[in-house]
Amino acid sequence: MKPKFNYIPIKLICNEDAPKNSNLFKRSDFFKYAFSIKRDHMVGCATDDLNRDSSLDIWKEISPRDGRYEFELAVQLPFFLPRHGDADEYAVTIGNMEYVVSNRHCEVFLDGKPDEYFLAHYLSREGLAEKLKTKLNQVIMAKSLVIAKFVAEAASASDAVEASFADWIAILNRDLPTLITAMRYHLDEDSYEVPECNDIGKFCPIYVLCQGTEIGKPLRFAAHVAACQIQPFCKFSCDISTIEAFCAGTTDIDMPKVLLDRATLLLRSGELSLACILACMACETFLTDCIRQELLGRGLTKSKEKDAFNDLTFSQMLNLLSYFLLDMTDQTTKTTVGRINALRKLRNDIVHNGRWLGVDSQQAVKDGIAALKGIRNKIGAQPEATPDGDSAAASSPPVS
Numbered sequence: 001m002k003p004k005f006n007y008i009p010i011k012l013i014c015n016e017d018a019p020k021n022s023n024l025f026k027r028s029d030f031f032k033y034a035f036s037i038k039r040d041h042m043v044g045c046a047t048d049d050l051n052r053d054s055s056l057d058i059w060k061e062i063s064p065r066d067g068r069y070e071f072e073l074a075v076q077l078p079f080f081l082p083r084h085g086d087a088d089e090y091a092v093t094i095g096n097m098e099y100v101v102s103n104r105h106c107e108v109f110l111d112g113k114p115d116e117y118f119l120a121h122y123l124s125r126e127g128l129a130e131k132l133k134t135k136l137n138q139v140i141m142a143k144s145l146v147i148a149k150f151v152a153e154a155a156s157a158s159d160a161v162e163a164s165f166a167d168w169i170a171i172l173n174r175d176l177p178t179l180i181t182a183m184r185y186h187l188d189e190d191s192y193e194v195p196e197c198n199d200i201g202k203f204c205p206i207y208v209l210c211q212g213t214e215i216g217k218p219l220r221f222a223a224h225v226a227a228c229q230i231q232p233f234c235k236f237s238c239d240i241s242t243i244e245a246f247c248a249g250t251t252d253i254d255m256p257k258v259l260l261d262r263a264t265l266l267l268r269s270g271e272l273s274l275a276c277i278l279a280c281m282a283c284e285t286f287l288t289d290c291i292r293q294e295l296l297g298r299g300l301t302k303s304k305e306k307d308a309f310n311d312l313t314f315s316q317m318l319n320l321l322s323y324f325l326l327d328m329t330d331q332t333t334k335t336t337v338g339r340i341n342a343l344r345k346l347r348n349d350i351v352h353n354g355r356w357l358g359v360d361s362q363q364a365v366k367d368g369i370a371a372l373k374g375i376r377n378k379i380g381a382q383p384e385a386t387p388d389g390d391s392a393a394a395s396s397p398p399v400s
Helices: 122-131 157-185 240-248 255-268 272-297 302-309 314-325 331-353 359-380
Strands: 035-038 068-076 089-094 097-102 105-110 116-121 136-141 145-153 206-211 219-222
Touching: 035 206, 068 157, 089 157, 097 157, 105 122, 116 122, 122 136, 145 157, 157 206, 157 359, 255 272, 255 359, 272 314, 272 331, 272 359, 314 331, 331 359
Parallel strands: none
Antiparallel strands: 035 116, 068 145, 068 206, 089 097, 097 145, 105 116, 105 136, 206 219
């Protein structure tokens, strides 16, 4: 039976009955106040000739407290995070960072104020309109806000932001994707209702509060202009039929590239274990093809090809790559192979021991993926092996 559809008037846009955590609300100024946001004002990437301090002039009167500023960053995700039980607000600690999640913040538009909106908690919307002696015009849910605090020692707020903002974004990019993965893993029912957010700085507007001797007005940051972009910034130039053939599975695909692209995306998403596994799959596929071409050039027949690759392990293939296809007297190449081998060992620990990679493994996975891309480019740029099998590669210690 086909489902029937009908127009449904939407009346309930927020859960007003969810419990209010008073202690949690006291821990962030984003809960204590409603903040006016100018719709046409945003701080983002700018040209070098713009004056840094004029961009942040709304904080120029704020002095540091004991030499320090406290900044609250509220990341506006493009989707809702799940509730914790019946609670729409809750706090999660990852390492030394506390993240407060709010699913009931909204953008409040009031009569007579067309150029601004107020970032406020949903339960405060009517009180806000009453205080400003106007009427509610429109309320748009802000999806989920994830709020974190950072402390910076600096002579001015501008100095603090310039010195530390990139580091704060790096911490958010490290922790929030992992938080999302953990929530998805622990949902009450098996579900994919929590999407990925692969790059916090690129796709999420970030509200920033500055507090020193007083609380400053908030700024809406776009760490990357794509957070509020109005047009694409990347392109593909191949014929549309090439895209269609890829989707239909009717074209030859560079499978290692497909796997590496996905591994890179997962790396940026903080899903290090899956990134490591896919990168190693890409490496094994690539090594198999390289060794096959080398052996065929040395006279391997098609009938013997299957036997030649039966039971050939990842480490053995990496040894063959080192011995026959690379110049291991070159220190850079040696380091590159070592990083791929480190990635292989992490993959074995995941697959055979059930290890889940934490942030302490992030650099190793990142280096391994970069090394694999470098090897692919290096071998792809080399001339074909000579018929007699001469190779410039020097001997190297075997991979354990």
